[in-house]
Amino acid sequence: MQKDTAIFSLINKELERQRRGLELIASENFTSLQVMQAMGSVLTNKYAEGYPGRRYYGGCEIVDQTEQLAIDRLKAVFNIEYANVQPHSGAQANAAVMLAILQPGDAILGLDLSMGGHLTHGSAVNFSGKIYKPHFYGVTKEEGIIDYEMLEAKAREVKPKLIICGASAYSRDIDYARIRKVADEVGAFVLADIAHPAGLIAKGLLSYPFDHCHIVTSTTHKTLRGPRGGVIMMKKDVENPFGLKDIKGNLRMMSNLMDMAVFPGTQGGPLEHVIAAKAIAFGEILTDEFTTYAHQVKSNAQTMAAAFTNRGYNIISGGTDNHLMLIDLRNKNISGKKAEQVLQLADITANKNMVPYDDKSAFVTSGIRFGVAAITTRGLNEEHMENVVDLIDRSLMNADNETELAAIRKKVNELMSAFNLYPELG
Numbered sequence: 341m342q343k344d345t346a347i348f349s350l351i352n353k354e355l356e357r358q359r360r361g362l363e364l365i366a367s368e369n370f371t372s373l374q375v376m377q378a379m380g381s382v383l384t385n386k387y388a389e390g391y392p393g394r395r396y397y398g399g400c401e402i403v404d405q406t407e408q409l410a411i412d413r414l415k416a417v418f419n420i421e422y423a424n425v426q427p428h429s430g431a432q433a434n435a436a437v438m439l440a441i442l443q444p445g446d447a448i449l450g451l452d453l454s455m456g457g458h459l460t461h462g463s464a465v466n467f468s469g470k471i472y473k474p475h476f477y478g479v480t481k482e483e484g485i486i487d488y489e490m491l492e493a494k495a496r497e498v499k500p501k502l503i504i505c506g507a508s509a510y511s512r513d514i515d516y517a518r519i520r521k522v523a524d525e526v527g528a529f530v531l532a533d534i535a536h537p538a539g540l541i542a543k544g545l546l547s548y549p550f551d552h553c554h555i556v557t558s559t560t561h562k563t564l565r566g567p568r569g570g571v572i573m574m575k576k577d578v579e580n581p582f583g584l585k586d587i588k589g590n591l592r593m594m595s596n597l598m599d600m601a602v603f604p605g606t607q608g609g610p611l612e613h614v615i616a617a618k619a620i621a622f623g624e625i626l627t628d629e630f631t632t633y634a635h636q637v638k639s640n641a642q643t644m645a646a647a648f649t650n651r652g653y654n655i656i657s658g659g660t661d662n663h664l665m666l667i668d669l670r671n672k673n674i675s676g677k678k679a680e681q682v683l684q685l686a687d688i689t690a691n692k693n694m695v696p697y698d699d700k701s702a703f704v705t706s707g708i709r710f711g712v713a714a715i716t717t718r719g720l721n722e723e724h725m726e727n728v729v730d731l732i733d734r735s736l737m738n739a740d741n742e743t744e745l746a747a748i749r750k751k752v753n754e755l756m757s758a759f760n761l762y763p764e765l766g
């Protein structure tokens with residue numbers, strides 16, 4: 341068969357783009373080469389509906405082993421008893437959890453998208469806001485931290501069946517114990533969606549949600565540095581606490597409800613090539629090298645936040661506990677949209693983001709979000725953060741100066757040329 345040069349030349353261009361730029365999108369990272377190799381392997385050819393040892397297809401004896409390794413390693417990463425590694429994404433993981441424990445029309449309570457939450461936590465344009473009855477809590481106007489009092493008051497008022505914690509643009513740790521307390525009071529499940537900070541939680545650098553939240557979901561491609569995908573986890577496999585039954589009317593263990601909600605509930609055949617890549621990533625997370633990485637992520641983020649603050653930037657909540665920060669640009673007289681576009685011209689990639697109590701739309705926004713997971717993988721450390729912030733600041737302060745932006749882009753390219761990305765790929 342003829343090589344598809346159209347696609348492969350585009351893939352090479354994307355490799356060059358990733359190599360030369362400063363990647364600051366908080367939800368992105370660079371996997372290891374072996375993680376990518378597993379994704380491009382023969383495992384993509386295999387159908388394997390079901391779970392290891394109980395499949396609906398023959399020939400699953402090898403993928404049973406790769407999937408079991410992924411499960412066992414993920415359990416070791418978080419010291420937990422249950423893991424499902426089949427969700428194709430974080431959104432799929434959250435959809436399965438809700439299918440498992442909710443009925444259409446049930447009330448759910450999540451962090452408002454415009455305050456740092458996620459689409460799947462009840463947004464009106466998402467399945468979670470269409471099938472279930474969404475209610476929201478926010479962050480305080482003064483400090484930008486989760487308004488736990490508001491969360492508790494809302495929970496008592498609307499009596500949700502599910503309280504969701506976790507966020508996409510929130511830089512502080514979360515008080516899971518406090519959320520569980522009010523959940524117990526009103527009879528709600530607690531789901532922690534740790535997609536963003538999972539890699540730091542894995543290494544004990546943030547609070548451990550598993551002791552307090554009935555269910556935990558994550559993506560695998562952000563701070564976990566694995567392939568694009570999702571997982572569902574629980575500390576212990578217990579009989580479901582609210583007497584939930586399966587469609588045959590049987591009381592089931594929580595693990596059983598979760599597994600059935602993934603397959604056949606929301607997905608068909610699992611992506612066994614991606615699951616093998618997840619297994620490799622989880623194995624990498626168990627190493628000391630990843631412990632060093634996670635500490636470096638946290639330190640880089642704090643150094644970057646301090647450098648922004650020193651230049652008069654307004655970081656929501658005043659700093660960061662994790663890998664990201666959200667900046668309100670209103671005192672810098674530039675919108676999030678314009679900032680994203682300008683940075684792009686300097687080969688700095690980030691995303692515009694609404695800030696709490698934003699007066700601009702989601703397409704314009706007053707904020708921009710930066711994360712350091714990817715540049716930390718490239719090898720940048722505290723010493724580089726001042727320079728990175730300087731390059732960003734100069735770009736934003738010269739938003740309409742094409743000559744200056746071209747000069748900054750040259751500096752960015754020079755900086756990044758010192759940090760190899762996939763040298764094996766030539």
Ligand code: DSN
Pocket residue numbers: 366367430458508509
């Ligand atoms: N869209 C992802 C993010 O950028 O945070 C979350 O799904």
